[in-house]
Amino acid sequence: MKRMTSRSKNLIRPLVRQLHGYVPGEQPKIKGLIKLNTNENPYPPSPKVVAAVKAAVDGRLRLYPNPTAEKLRAKLAKLHGCKPENVIIGNGSDEVLALAVRGFVEPRQAEYERRTDLAKTTVQFFTPSYSLYPVLADIHGAAKNAVPLNPDFSMPGVAELKRGKQWNFNAALTFITTPNAPGGRGYKTSELEKLCHAQKGVVVLDEAYVDFADENALKLALKFPHVLVARTFSKAYSLCFQRVGYFVGHPGLVTALDKTRDSYNVNGLGQIAAEATLGDLKFYRSNFKKIITTREWLARELTKLGFRVLPSRTNFILAKPPLFPAQEWLQKLRDKKILVRWFSAPEVSDYLRITIGTPAEAAALVKAVREIAG
Secondary structure: OOOOOHHHHHOOOHHHHOOOOOOOOOOOOOOOOEEOOOOOOOOOOOHHHHHHHHHOOOHHHHOOOOOOOHHHHHHHHHHHOOOHHHEEEEOOHHHHHHHHHHHHOOOOOHHHHHHOOHHHHEEEEEEOOOOHHHHHHHHHOOEEEEEEOOOOOOOOOHHHHHHHOOOOOOOOEEEEEOOOOOOOOOOOHHHHHHHHHHOOOEEEEEOOOHHHOOOOOHHHHHHOOOEEEEEEOOOOOOOOOOOOEEEEEOHHHHHHHHHHOOOOOOOHHHHHHHHHHHOOHHHHHHHHHHHHHHHHHHHHHHHHOOOEEOOOOOOEEEEEOOOOOHHHHHHHHHHOOEEOEOOOOOOOOOOEEEEOOOHHHHHHHHHHHHHHHO
8 A cells, every 4th residue: 555645644634544453364365275264154154045145136236225124133033032123233243333332432522531521432341352342442532441351361250340440330332252252262141241230331242253152141132221232144154245243232222323324234135145044043053063063173182282272162262382482383374374363462472363164174274283393
């Protein structure tokens, strides 16, 4: 990208000039790479979903999609035991996360600084966690409150958070990734409920990986008027390409967010694909079991080879490699045409995040590790 001239630089808001955007995982540019770096499902969508999308590639492409994803919301409401008014659909769960910042958080402005009402301007999250959260806060001009997880990536309890005094129970918006990313640890619904009960502002429980876990916290979104649960069709349902995600929560929160979303924000083929997905859940649940089985096998094999593998309730593992620094392992594996993910943040820089692929891909990774380790 070309460097900005002084004139073009002056046309851009100072806030935007200072932004550091979200960095996605590497996308392969050469053939033959095994892609274990972006937590995609290794299995394709249900044949019924593919057929439904193909059948919709017709004259309808000239038309706008349903602006509120009405049919999809109705199907999700039936699945989750709520009403369509409890559901809002987004262009991936990333969009609904952004809507939450836009809808519930005040940008930092002089009037709030004077009133010392900083809680209204605060986006809060644990760290390490999804690296999009601070980016969304920065885009909005909000304050950030990043609070460390425990060293083993477990979540501090309410009493512990109160003793630590860094956690803000009045923050306008709190994101909690459950199960956590990039750590992979699952959190008990009972723990989350205590924290939601203590929190005064809006809480988003980001359950992008929940289909690979032992329990979910959806009931909290239907119990508390200030809690939203985020879900996505990307990770578990093989629809990354279509970008469909959603919130479940109180109709008052959903209505507010609906005012701030883009018109026709979810494309028609994505809506059709998601609807068809919900009609073939048996197919996907079988895939979940296969991914979990591969996850447990890979964790055991890497442990035998000297890796420290953290417990995971997701479709990836976080593993500390032996012999070489994690960043060096990243390159050595890439030289063998295997992509994994490394993060520079101090809390996780000693680890590699490895997506759970097919059994054959997992076996290829283990073979490459043995070769590298000598």
